[in-house]
Each structure stands twice: as structure tokens, then as C-alpha cells.
Amino acid sequence: MQKILISGLSGGSGKTIVSLGLSRFFTARNYSVYPFKKGPDYIDAAWLSEASHKPCYCLDPFFMTEKELAEHFFKTLQTAPADSLAIIEGNRGLYDGKDYLGSCSTAQLAHALDCPVLLTVNCAKITRTTAALILGMQHFDPNLQFAGVILNNTASSRHETVIRKSIEEYTDIPVLGSIPRQRINPIPERHLGLCRNKKDDTETILNSLAQLVAEYTDTDKILAAMQRFELPQHPVLTVKKQCDKPLHIAYLYDDAFWFYYQENFDALEKAGAACIALSLLSEKSFAEQLQAKHLTEQDIDGLYIGGGYPELFAKQISTSPKLTRIKNWIENNMPVYAECGGFMLLAEKLHFPENGTYKTYPMTGIFPVETKFFQTPQGLGYTEVRTLLPNPYHPRGNIWKGHEFHFSTAVNCSDKLEFFLELTKGHGMVQKENLSKEISPKTSPEASSKISYDGLLYKNCFASYTHLYAPAVPHFARNFIHAAQEYQKGKQ
Numbered sequence: 001m002q003k004i005l006i007s008g009l010s011g012g013s014g015k016t017i018v019s020l021g022l023s024r025f026f027t028a029r030n031y032s033v034y035p036f037k038k039g040p041d042y043i044d045a046a047w048l049s050e051a052s053h054k055p056c057y058c059l060d061p062f063f064m065t066e067k068e069l070a071e072h073f074f075k076t077l078q079t080a081p082a083d084s085l086a087i088i089e090g091n092r093g094l095y096d097g098k099d100y101l102g103s104c105s106t107a108q109l110a111h112a113l114d115c116p117v118l119l120t121v122n123c124a125k126i127t128r129t130t131a132a133l134i135l136g137m138q139h140f141d142p143n144l145q146f147a148g149v150i151l152n153n154t155a156s157s158r159h160e161t162v163i164r165k166s167i168e169e170y171t172d173i174p175v176l177g178s179i180p181r182q183r184i185n186p187i188p189e190r191h192l193g194l195c196r197n198k199k200d201d202t203e204t205i206l207n208s209l210a211q212l213v214a215e216y217t218d219t220d221k222i223l224a225a226m227q228r229f230e231l232p233q234h235p236v237l238t239v240k241k242q243c244d245k246p247l248h249i250a251y252l253y254d255d256a257f258w259f260y261y262q263e264n265f266d267a268l269e270k271a272g273a274a275c276i277a278l279s280l281l282s283e284k285s286f287a288e289q290l291q292a293k294h295l296t297e298q299d300i301d302g303l304y305i306g307g308g309y310p311e312l313f314a315k316q317i318s319t320s321p322k323l324t325r326i327k328n329w330i331e332n333n334m335p336v337y338a339e340c341g342g343f344m345l346l347a348e349k350l351h352f353p354e355n356g357t358y359k360t361y362p363m364t365g366i367f368p369v370e371t372k373f374f375q376t377p378q379g380l381g382y383t384e385v386r387t388l389l390p391n392p393y394h395p396r397g398n399i400w401k402g403h404e405f406h407f408s409t410a411v412n413c414s415d416k417l418e419f420f421l422e423l424t425k426g427h428g429m430v431q432k433e434n435l436s437k438e439i440s441p442k443t444s445p446e447a448s449s450k451i452s453y454d455g456l457l458y459k460n461c462f463a464s465y466t467h468l469y470a471p472a473v474p475h476f477a478r479n480f481i482h483a484a485q486e487y488q489k490g491k492q
Contacts, residue, residue, distance in 0.1 A: 001080065002226035004147055005115045007090035007106045009133060014120040014152030014179065016044055017186060019089035021213030022222065023051035024206045032084040034077060038091045038106050039063070040382070040403040040469070042259035042307070047187070048089060051206050055262040059088065059113075061097075061104040062382050063401055063472035066112035072471065073113055074231050085226065088115065095140060098382065107141055116147035116227050118176070123163055124153045131166035134173055147225035148176035150217055155181055176225065177217025186212065247273040247484055248295065250286075251304040254279040256317065257341055259307035259467070267470035267477035268304075273484065276300070280322055280345075281313060297325075298491065302335040302484035305342030307467060311352045311373050311408065317345070318361035327364050333490070335483035336461040337393060340406050343429075343456075343463035344371045351411070367456050367463060368414035369429070378409040383426030383454075383466050391420050391457050392483040393476060400473045402466040404428070421455030421464060428454030428465055460487070 006022070008015040019035075027033045035048035039060035049056040057076050059069055077086065090106030094117065097105035110117050119137065121130055134149060149167065154160040160178045167175055186209060213219065249268055251260065257280065265275045278289050287297055303326070310317060317323070326345075330336055338346055348365045351358045351372040358372070383402045387394040394400070403426075410429040421428065431450045455464040460483055470476050 001077065001082065001084045001086060001231070002223070002228050003086040003088070003113065003115050004118050004222070004226040005088040005090060005106070005110050005113070006118045006120065007094040007110075008120040009122070009137070010093040010096075011091075013093075013122045014150070015089060016047075017152070017179070017209060018118070018120050018150055018213065018217075019044075019087060020047055020051045020187070020206060021209035021217075022219070023048055023087050024210035025213050025219060026085055026087075026223075027052050028207075028210060032081050034080055034084055034086050036073070036076075036086065036088040038089065038109050040405075040467070041091060042261070044089060044091075046258060047202075047206075048087075049262075050202055051209075052087075058261055058263060058469065059109055060469065061108045061112065062403075063469050066108070068471075069109065069112040070114075077231060085223075088113070090117075094119070094137060107144060110144060114227075114229075116145040116225065118147045118222065118225070119149045119173070120152050121149060122153050123151050123159065124155070124181070127159065127162045128166040130163045131170040134167055135171050138171060138173065145227070146173050147227075148174045148222070150176055151178040153181045154178050174221070174225075176221050177213070179212060179216045182212075245488065246299075247301050247481065247488060248276050248299050249273045249302040249304055249480070249484060250276045250278050250300045251306065252280050252342070253277040253306075254281040255308075256281055256310045256313040257306055257308040257345075259339070259341065260304075261469055264304075264468070264470040264477070267474075268480065271477045271481040273302070273481055275304075280320060281316060286322060286325055300329075300334070301488045302480060303329060303337075304480075305336065305338040305345060307340035307342065307406075310341045310344050311350060314350050314352050314359075314361040318350075318363065323364045327366065330364075330366055330459060330461045333460050333487060335392060335480060335487055337480060338461070338463040339467045340404065340465050343367075343465060344408060346461065346463050347371050347410075349412075350408075366458050366461055367417075369410050369417065369456070370412045371408040372411045373408045375407070377405065377407055379404040379406045379427035379465055381405075381426065383428070384424045385426075385454070385466060386422045386424060387420060387455075388422050389418060389420045389457075391455075391462055392460055393462050393479045394420070394455075394473075395475060395479075398475065400468070400475075402426075402468045402473070404465050404467065406465050417456065419453035419455055420457055420462070421453065421466065423452035423454055423466070426452055426454070426466065428452040429456075 006015045006019045033052040035052045035056040037045040039058035045056040097103045346366040349370040387398045
């Protein structure tokens with residue numbers, strides 16, 4: 001097999017265009033391309049999955065040790081053909097991490113996987129300095145392997161020539177391509193990053209990116225620069241499933257809800273559940289969608305609602321009879337786990353700015369809280385979570401890691417709300433006086449009296465702004481499956 005990691009000097013360098021273009025280019029030429037994304041990221045990962053026609057897996061040093069990252073990488077490729085290509089897209093700049101030492105950076109991931117880096121550089125308003133930057137990147141970490149560099153956003157052939165000759169003169173890193181400035185962004189973007197289009201539009205975009213890469217990069221040299229490797233031999237472990245009877249976990253999946261980690265589905269399936277996609281936006285009822293899968297609503301034992309863009313479809317969602325169906329499931333004690341956009345769906349109302357004023361849309365109304373959308377992030381980055389109260393999914397007192405990225409926040413909260421999660425890092429739903437001094441005492445007199453809280457529970461329905469990544473929260477799948485089994489027994 002062969003592997004390469006695509007990174008850049010910063011965000012906006014062009015690494016996503018190159019990653020998607022190469023993934024689709026090699027896939028179209030009958031290579032088995034296995035995509036990976038340095039997380040946390042749902043959006044680029046979804047595009048990489050579309051480009052390669054394979055699930056994209058997350059590799060995140062915040063959630064895993066370097067040993068665990070390598071094991072996850074190799075484990076994902078266990079059934080891959082011998083000539084497969086592993087294409088890994090980094091995030092932000094190569095050395096950017098969560099602190100000044102670069103912990104959790106793309107460079108750390110490259111070391112963990114022993115993987116060469118293909119560097120993308122945004123060449124707007126720069127010429128010879130590009131060589132200095134690349135030389136600095138090389139000397140900053142002499143132990144990192146560089147496969148080459150791709151110039152992006154070059155203004156003219158003269159502009160490209162000056163940069164190319166400068167790099168050749170002052171560094172030993174080969175230039176493997178030069179992509180000219182595009183008048184129109186080839187990938188549509190929204191407030192959270194790239195956005196999804198209709199299937200036909202997505203295919204057109206990906207094919208055009210493959211053509212862009214084919215025309216302006218040396219794909220043969222890029223292929224030759226990928227590092228060959230063999231998978232380590234590990235004994236095949238038999239995973240004991242928790243379920244004796246067929247168990248079905250439904251999840252909402254459409255243009256409004258599509259922020260899911262493949263790892264989360266894998267964890268549920270390894271524990272014995274079948275994950276069943278349902279669309280909230282489809283004209284077909286849940287019953288009709290299930291009938292096409294030879295199932296009935298009686299067969300559904302749990303519901304998982306991920307994040308996405310519910311605010312962009314708020315009008316359609318607010319009038320959907322499926323909201324009543326979801327509410328009935330919850331009232332009947334079905335296990336439901338909702339993250340971010342899923343939480344917004346389960347609130348009473350959603351306030352979204354349109355044409356200079358806020359419009360209000362009724363949602364499912366499970367929790368006595370509303371959500372309001374803003375133009376800037378209200379919660380962004382990694383979270384560190386402590387579970388405060390008993391619930392079906394997270395053991396009380398357990399500490400785990402997640403992440404959040406939301407432009408909405410909770411408003412008009414009922415005073416009776418009990419929050420189940422305390423965030424030692426992150427924003428969550430609200431900030432209040434410390435509610436759990438016996439569990440999490442202040443570490444110093446200077447510590448803020450305001451504590452971030454997240455996580456609501458109604459019956460067996462849990463909702464939070466915090467996204468979880470199953471490999472870093474091993475109790476999640478196990479407990480979700482247990483709750484689904486208990487619910488299944490109650491139906492008999």
C-alpha cells in the first residue's frame with residue numbers, strides 16, 4: 001500500500017482541493033483510495049468519502065495517543081487490497097496544534113503514522129518568500145518527511161516560474177504541481193465550512209477537481225512520492241456482540257443532519273446493532289422509508305440524531321409530521337441520543353436570522369429551551385466533559401473528551417433544567433454558577449465562578465452540543481446498545 005498526508009502552511013492553503021482532487025482522480029483510475037481526515041471534522045470527511053466512494057475515518061491526536069492513532073489507521077485498512085492508497089488530509093497549518101508546543105497538530109499525526117507530507121502553499125501576493133517559508137517548514141522539524149510541494153493560487157506563468165525556481169534553488173523539496181487562481185471557489189462553503197450539494201452537483205464538483213489536479217499537477221510523481229508500507233500482522237480478534245436478537249438503531253441522515261463519525265456507527269454495529277438511515281426531509285414517512293428496507297417502526301430500538309444544518313431547513317422541518325413521530329418515540333421511552341443540530345431539533349423553538357430579522361420556527365419541544373443562531377461561533381473547539389448526574393449513556397463522575405462547533409446557543413432556558421454535563425473545557429449550552437462543587441471544586445480562588453454546562457435528559461432522550469467520538473468514549477456504544485435492548489424487551 002501507499003500513503004501520503006496533505007497539509008499546508010495555514011488554513012486556506014488549498015489542501016482540501018488537492019485532497020479531494022487526488023482522491024477522485026485516483027479513484028477514477030481504479031485505485032482503491034482510503035480517505036482519512038485529521039479531525040475533528042465531519043464536513044471535509046463527507047466530501048472525501050464522496051470523492052473516493054469509501055467511508056472516511058477520523059485521525060485525531062486529541063482523542064488518541066500516537067500508538068492508538070497508528071493502530072486505528074492500520075485496523076481501518078485491514079481488508080484493503082494490496083495496491084490501495086491512503087490519502088490523509090490534515091487541518092490548519094502543518095505545525096498548528098492546541099498549544100504553543102503544537103500538541104495535536106497535523107505534524108504530530110504525520111509522525112504517528114510515519115507518513116510523508118505533501119505541502120500546499122497559497123501563493124497569493126508572494127514570490128521568493130515562498131522558498132523561505134518552505135525551508136523554514138523543513139528545518140522546523142528535521143525529522144518530518146516532505147514528499148513535495150504544490151503551489152496554489154498562482155496568478156500567472158511568470159509568477160509560477162519565479163516561485164518554482166526559488167524553491168528549486170534554495171530547498172531540496174520538489175514542486176509537484178502549480179494550480180492557477182480560480183475565479184470562482186470550486187467548492188461551495190457555508191458558515192461551518194464546505195457545504196453539501198445535491199448528488200449530481202457534488203459529482204460535477206469532484207470530477208472538476210480531479211480534472212484540475214490532472215491538468216496542473218504531476219500525478220505520476222505524486223504517486224511515486226507516496227510512501228510504500230505493509231500492514232502489521234495482528235491476530236484476528238472476535239468481538240463478542242451484546243445482542244442476541246436483531247437490534248436496529250435509526251439515525252437521521254439527509255441535507256439537514258449528516259454530521260456523523262463512521263467510527264460511531266462502527267462501534268454500534270460491532271456491539272450488535274444495525275444502523276438504519278432515515279430522512280427527516282424526505283416526502284416519505286418514516287414508515288414508508290422503513291418499508292423499503294423491509295422493516296417497520298416497531299423494529300426500531302433507538303434513534304441517533306447527529307449534527308448538521310437544521311437551521312437552513314427550519315421552515316420545512318417545523319411543519320413536518322415526522323416531529324410528532326419522534327416525540328412519540330421519546331415519550332414511549334425509546335433511547336434517543338442527539339448532538340448539536342440534534343439538540344436544536346429537540347428544543348422548543350429555533351430562532352434564525354433571515355433578511356435582517358429573526359424568524360422563529362417550532363421544533364419538537366422535548367426540552368424547555370430554545371436555540372438562537374448567530375453569525376459567529378458560540379462554541380468552537382475541543383471539550384473536556386465530566387458527567388454530573390446518572391443517565392443511560394454516560395456514567396456519573398466519568399470524564400471524557402469531545403468537541404463542539406455551533407453558531408447557535410441555548411436561550412430562554414427553564415429554571416427547572418438539570419444539566420448532566422460539566423465542561424472543564426468548552427462552552428456547552430449555558431454558563432452558570434458552579435452546580436457541582438462536591439464533584440469539581442474550584443482549583444484556585446482566581447478561578448471563574450462561572451461553569452459551562454451541557455447535556456439534557458428527558459426519559460431516555462439525551463441531548464447536548466458536545467459531539468463525541470466513539471473510540472475516545474468507549475462506554476457510549478455499550479450503554480446505548482444496553483438501553484436499546486431494555487427498550488426492545490419492553491416492546492415484547
